[in-house]
Amino acid sequence: MRVHTAYEGALGDHFAHRATDSPYNAYTDRPAVLALAGDVTGLRVLDAGCGAGHYITELRARGAAEVVGVDGSATLLGHARERIAGDPAVRLHRHDLEEPLTFLADSSFDVVVMALVHHHVEARRQLLAEMHRVLRPGGVLVLSTTHPIADWTWHGGSYFDEERVEATVGDGLTINYRRMTLQTFLNELLDAGFALERVAEPRAAEEARRVDERRYLKTQRTPFFLAVRMRKDPGTLATR
Numbered sequence: 001m002r003v004h005t006a007y008e009g010a011l012g013d014h015f016a017h018r019a020t021d022s023p024y025n026a027y028t029d030r031p032a033v034l035a036l037a038g039d040v041t042g043l044r045v046l047d048a049g050c051g052a053g054h055y056i057t058e059l060r061a062r063g064a065a066e067v068v069g070v071d072g073s074a075t076l077l078g079h080a081r082e083r084i085a086g087d088p089a090v091r092l093h094r095h096d097l098e099e100p101l102t103f104l105a106d107s108s109f110d111v112v113v114m115a116l117v118h119h120h121v122e123a124r125r126q127l128l129a130e131m132h133r134v135l136r137p138g139g140v141l142v143l144s145t146t147h148p149i150a151d152w153t154w155h156g157g158s159y160f161d162e163e164r165v166e167a168t169v170g171d172g173l174t175i176n177y178r179r180m181t182l183q184t185f186l187n188e189l190l191d192a193g194f195a196l197e198r199v200a201e202p203r204a205a206e207e208a209r210r211v212d213e214r215r216y217l218k219t220q221r222t223p224f225f226l227a228v229r230m231r232k233d234p235g236t237l238a239t240r
């Protein structure tokens with residue numbers, strides 16, 4: 001198996017820390033994605049690109065019956081393992097999301113959460129086809145990404161540039177991902193067979209003001225993330 005290594009070592013530790021209380025991850029992306037996921041009580045959830053497991057523990061606290069976390073980074077999976085503290089309803093897999101998830105059965109999840117991951121992946125169409133395959137009919141995919149306007153503001157050039165970019169995340173560390181237009185982002189999801197149900201351009205929740213007022217205020221002016229709730233086979237409205 002090819003192994004994804006981008007978030008190993010210092011970058012993995014940095015992200016695990018940042019996801020705990022940063023205005024952007026903890027108070028902007030996560031509340032929006034969890035709100036779009038809705039009531040997960042009793043549901044089987046896949047967290048694709050689970051990082052340090054912050055979503056996993058939130059989903060379990062909200063009543064998810066079982067959560068499967070998949071990530072390519074051994075460092076982040078180590079943090080996730082600590083965070084889930086032996087919860088028997090959670091399974092973790094190390095896997096490169098550039099490759100099909102052959103270890104997951106067809107139609108075996110009610111909900112897939114994929115937060116701030118899919119812009120890292122080049123084989124996005126294959127990844128979305130895989131998310132579609134593992135969801136049951138009527139199942140829901142909640143996906144967040146960097147906002148195309150934010151990427152245009154940070155990286156410049158033309159809004160329509162769709163190149164790989166590097167972003168500094170602090171402590172001299174950088175991440176690498178593909179910026180894309182809104183039409184590319186949405187059309188790839190629609191082409192994969194999902195129907196769009198809801199869109200969010202989240203701003204930080206009020207609690208972020210206490211953590212970092214400057215960044216909190218920044219999120220009230222500038223979009224950082226874009227999140228969508230998509231449905232597989234909308235004719236089959238068997239889920240909440």
Ligand SMILES: C[S@@+](CC[C@H](N)C(=O)[O-])C[C@H]1O[C@@H](n2cnc3c(N)ncnc32)[C@H](O)[C@@H]1O
Nearest residue numbers: 004007049050051071072073096097115116120
């Ligand atoms: C910004 S973090 C988001 C983590 C988590 N979803 C969250 O929001 O807390 C991006 C995650 O994507 C994972 N990732 C990026 N590319 C990947 C790939 N090709 N295969 C598996 N995981 C990947 C990284 O290891 C990292 O955990």
